[in-house]
Amino acid sequence: MTVKTEASEPAAQQRSFFSDKFGITDTLMERCLGEALSAGGEYAELYFESVASTSLGIDESMVKSASQGVSAGCGIRVLSGERTGYAYTDELTADRLLRAARTAALIASGPAKQSVVGFKASLPETPRPKLYPTPAADLDPELSDKLALVMRADKAARAYDARITEVRASYADEVRRILIAASDGTYASDVQPLMRINVFVLAKDGDKIARGTAGGGGRVEIAYFNDLKTPEYFAGDAARQAILQLNAVAAPAGDMEVVLGPGWPGVLLHEAVGHGLEADFNRKKTSAFSGLIGQRVASDKVTVVDNGTIPSKRGSIHVDDEGADSRENVLIENGILRGYMNDKLSAKLMGTANTGNGRRESYQQMPMPRMTNTYMLAGQDEPADIVRSVRKGLYAVNFGGGSVDITSGKFVFSASEAYLIEDGEITSPVRDATLIGNGPDALKYVSMVGHDLALDEGVGNCGKQGQWVPVGVGMPTIKLDRMTVGGTGN
Amino acid sequence: MATATKSIPAYAAQLAEQAESIVAQAVRAGATDAEVVVREGDEFDAQVRMGELETLKDSGSRGMGLRVFLASPEGQRVGSTSSSDFTPDGIAHLVAGAIALARISSPDPVQGLPEPGAFGTLEAELELYHQDVYSLPDTERIEYARRVEAAALAADPRITNSDGGSFSAATNLRVLANSRGFVGASRSSYCGLYAAPIATGANGEMQRDGWSSSARTMAKLESPEQVGAEAARRTIRRLDGRRVSTQRVPIVFPPEMARSILGAMADAANGDAIYRGASFFTGKLGEQVAARGVTVINDGTLPGLFGSSNFDGEGLPTRRTVLIEDGILRSWLLNTYTGRKLNLPSTGSASRGLAGNPGISTHNLYLPAGTQTPEQILAEIPNGLYVTEFLGRGINMVTGDYSRGASGIWIENGQLAYPVQEFTIAGNLKEIFMNITAIGNDLEFRSSTACPTLRIDGLTIAGS
Missing domain, CATH: 3.30.2290.10 (PmbA/TldD superfamily)
Structure with missing residues (x-):
């Protein structure tokens, strides 16, 4: 950027x-x-x-x-x-x-x-x-x-x-x-x-x-x-x-191939890896990602950054709420976990650099490590090829929100606009369905990454321990070889 | 019985005077009606982690909100402002701003304060405020947090870490006054204990759960030892969870999970969604919407509970409303605006923050206890799920579509057998309400929404 x-x-x-x-x-x-x-x-x-x-x-x-x-x-x-x-x-x-x-x-x-x-x-x-x-x-x-x-x-x-x-x-x-x-x-x-x-x-x-x-x-x-x-x-x-x-059919149920569109579906990253990489959880070893620095947590096609310095974006800040300059921080590089998001306290106690992620909802609350704009870098694949590669699966392009259990790593995000993929073609729209996965594993199933990185339109709010802060997410079109889709259909 | 003339107690006299003076100022500035809410509160929070004090927070704040109305032949315009600036200059800005905002809004034939005859405050003493939540010295409050965590850590060798233990206390005073003569004050207190232990399973996987106790008085708070031990029990039982295959089985919702089903019923009966046709309950008044035997009551008049209040967010007395009676939908949840839209009186369900127009919320929402013990409900299920955690919202109130992440314990031959995780539960709320096939006898008011154990059939579990 x-x-x-x-x-x-x-x-x-x-x-x-x-x-x-x-x-x-x-x-x-x-x-x-x-x-x-x-x-x-x-x-x-x-x-x-x-x-x-x-x-x-x-x-x-x-x-x-x-x-x-x-x-x-x-x-x-x-x-x-x-x-x-x-x-x-x-x-x-x-x-x-x-x-x-x-x-x-x-x-x-x-x-x-x-x-x-x-x-x-x-x-x-x-x-x-x-x-x-x-x-x-x-x-x-x-x-x-x-x-x-x-x-x-x-x-x-x-x-x-x-x-x-x-x-x-x-x-x-x-x-x-x-x-x-x-x-x-x-x-x-x-x-x-x-x-x-x-x-x-x-x-x-x-x-x-x-x-x-x-x-x-x-x-x-x-x-x-x-x-x-x-x-x-x-x-x-x-x-x-x-x-x-109006004409949506029941979403399918069970493990299947899932293609996520560009932009707001990046909420996957926010839930699957973002929260788990906030330093407070890792300093206390309560995150499913604790102790995994240097280890593989995603396929080699996956590079994820948190960047508070993108002009005009909802999650951007000149300085964080502890007065530190906002930065671009690489979280996962080619599938390898590189770093956590820090605030002053966690950086000091862990002996690492402050990444400028100390944020708070208001003067009534203490700052803690929080995301800014979290996204996956673009890959080489043609988005149309990604859809074409799926025989039977789900293509999800819009989501409501998501949620994560930091300690077990289980996360969900709820699709509000999704379609069936049948023999490489996008077919019927499906009704609302929640997708569930395990954070440290989910991104290992990323087999294709599109060249169409987009950030979301700017509506995201992230809640942690009762504090809400504005954030951004982003992603190119990606394919996950396996993810659990929570519908009621076949 | 309710009265509109209850005198303001001494502890609220100053705030009430302030609120009434802002109302008067707004009327002098040209408002045809005005309504002011003023609140002040204190909060204390001590967090202990791994036996060491981690954070200590102790503070207070106050704020106010104003709504002004401008009448016209086409209806009333409304504007609202909120502020924490109580200086004369700050109040002048609050009033001038609200009037300027009302001028740009549209006249609305049903907008406006409730009719004068509707106001009132319950005379009954609801026992919502107890000074004892702030009675302990700091050292003892920190000790409470330490004890609740210590009890969780000591319960089992598999508890290896902790997200901490906490003790918190708060008091809140709010005054509502309007230009139609209503002024009411409400004071409440809160104290709570919480523990969140972390356990490590055979394969190294961590699990976290938690348990809490909260009350309006220290006298009713459970002991830290009791809360900590329960938090540990809930965490340990999640260890070494398996995945489960996609299937349809009966699901048992224990009280803390069943509450969300009750909450969904209240959302579906919310007058704001009803007048727009944005709820799947629209047009169903008098019809069967839940299984026979299901009764749902909203009651703001129960002493000592978290959902009780002497008056609602618009100054109407709270009351007991039967929403669903033996499966039949009997009432919406209404404030004045949505009531007028539906040609019905308000049910005293207005909620009011500092900013904006009143919303709608429940008071004490509950489903009366049935006769079966939770064990009896389980005993009838050869193969099923006992759900212990939901992840995410996943509910569409327009269509009733329901799809949520979950974890739980698998039921085999009527017994809790082994933990399961990383699956979803999906269905449609219209069918979920109709498929409540058992109601437990274990109703307990641990929060403002309370439900006994429920068995629900027909939901789809999506897993491997």
């Missing part, structure tokens, strides 16, 4: 948001860090966050919901060996911040043994490629352009086919400002925009009924939906899926 190399805006401008709006000065931050280390902790960190969000929804061709929200707070973390103390406050006053610092400090017990390394807030941060735009305002008072998007989606879905009886479309955006200052000298900030359109439709034909959903977006500006991925594009895709599902 190539990235634009336009420099990001100077840090001072972003930091001034918290000092202008809440009076967070360098002196106050240093006092808080000092307080946080007063009981002998080794590392203290302040994470300031301000989020402003807007959502608009159209339903029965009426704008039924229009809402905006703002929240701000600070999470204070203290590390002492493997221990973490955490406290947060949603009142950004000196009093409350110092109190939260003292609460977090209690994780350690002893006299202060560390002084704060003065962070050089006055110096600009390391220039890094700019991956996404900085919005002009946190809450855009002008909503008519955004409203027009959901109205266009509604109109387009209804126009697609007379059998489309129900359309709901929504637009959501947020601007998330973060500022991280830590006792190891870390000082970083970012402004992260995120936008998304979703369309849900129902199709009815006699007593047959089916649903279709589509959506997308990313860290983009509104022009993205006017120029690149229009509301009509998403509405048409949702309507197409619903109409198709």
